[in-house]
Amino acid sequence: METRAHYVMVGSFVIAVLSALIVFVLWMAKIDFGDKSELYNIYFEGSVTGLRVNEDVRYHGVPIGTVKQIKVDKKNINRVRVRVAIKDPILIRENTSASIEAQGLTGYTYIQIQGGTEDSPILKSRKGEHYPVIPSQPSRIEMLFNNAPMILANLSQLSENLNHLLNQENRTHVKGILENIHKVSGNLAEGHSSLEVTIQEFQNTLRDIRNLITQNQSGVESFTSTGLAEFISLTRETREMINSIKQIADSLNYSAGDFLHRSPQKGYKIE
Known part of the structure; x- marks a missing residue:
């Protein structure tokens, strides 16, 4: 009787261990019998x-x-x-x-x-x-790598357009334009006695600007096509400024005396 009880205890222990092992394996495998995946x-x-x-x-x-x-x-x-x-x-x-x-x-x-x-x-x-x-x-990272060649090509084209617009010849033209504008503004500020010289310098400036725009028309179009619309806006504002200066110069050429001496009280004194 004692031997039989001993076998029962051993058998129960083995069954309990096996049951625990099975539960552990199922838990590790994440098996859910009620899973409806x-x-x-x-x-x-x-x-x-x-x-x-x-x-x-x-x-x-x-x-x-x-x-x-x-x-x-x-x-x-x-x-x-x-x-x-x-x-x-x-x-x-x-x-x-x-x-x-x-x-x-x-x-x-x-x-x-x-x-x-x-x-x-x-x-x-x-x-x-x-x-x-x-x-x-594709994932976001994969799309980034796939688009990298196109991005680099666009950057290369943009750099080429910038180099074309900022070549030595164009820089020389821009330098001349700035010098002429400086002379015009200086003559207007000082009330120069000879406005003919001022108008001639301003006409030279306009001619240089027209030449610069004509010579670089294709380059400007290519440059702006890359998305830099700011360059067009800057060009437009520059033209408006030049037109305003030209109107002032034309007014001075038409009546220099009226501009310098509007009245004995309001005129400019020339020393």
């Missing part, structure tokens, strides 16, 4: 480096599933098939898309589900498919 396939054309099985699947940042399988597609070896389990299939609509995203600098990657509207039908598997297929799109 549905499986989906996602095909990625680019690299899936960093993505691992059991990583999160998130919907706008909220975990809604896990990655179950990562394999090269046998039907198209240039793409990777990622199978995911989604706990709430109602969130996956026909206009939903998936991408691989990274969290900070830790290297942790996950599947990001985005898009999807309530008026769009729930995604179902099509004829010939075992599981519904969620369309994929």
Whole structure:
């Protein structure tokens, strides 16, 4: 009788240990017998480096599933098939898309589900498919690298246009224009007795500006086409300033005496 009781105790202990071991294994495997998750396939054309099985699947940042399988597609070896389990299939609509995203600098990657509207039908598997297929799109980092060559090409074109506009010949023209404007403003401020010289200098300035604009018409158009509309605005304001100065000069040429001596009280004294 004592031996039988001993066997019962040993058997109970073994059963308890095995039960605990089974529960532990199921807990580690995260198996939920009440889980109603549905499986989906996602095909990625680019690299899936960093993505691992059991990583999160998130919907706008909220975990809604896990990655179950990562394999090269046998039907198209240039793409990777990622199978995911989604706990709430109602969130996956026909206009939903998936991408691989990274969290900070830790290297942790996950599947990001985005898009999807309530008026769009729930995604179902099509004829010939075992599981519904969620369309994929490049991640933000991948799109950045894909657009890098175009960005560099635009910067190179912009630099070339700037070099064309700021060549030595144009800098010489601009320097001459500034010198002529300085002379004109100096003559007006000092009340120079000979306005003919001032008007002649101003006409030279206008001629230089016309030549500069004519010679660089194509360069200006190419430069502004890159998005620098500020240059056009600056040119327009410069023309308006020059027209205003020309009107002042014409007025001075028409009646220099009236400008300098409007009345005995209000006239300018010339020493």
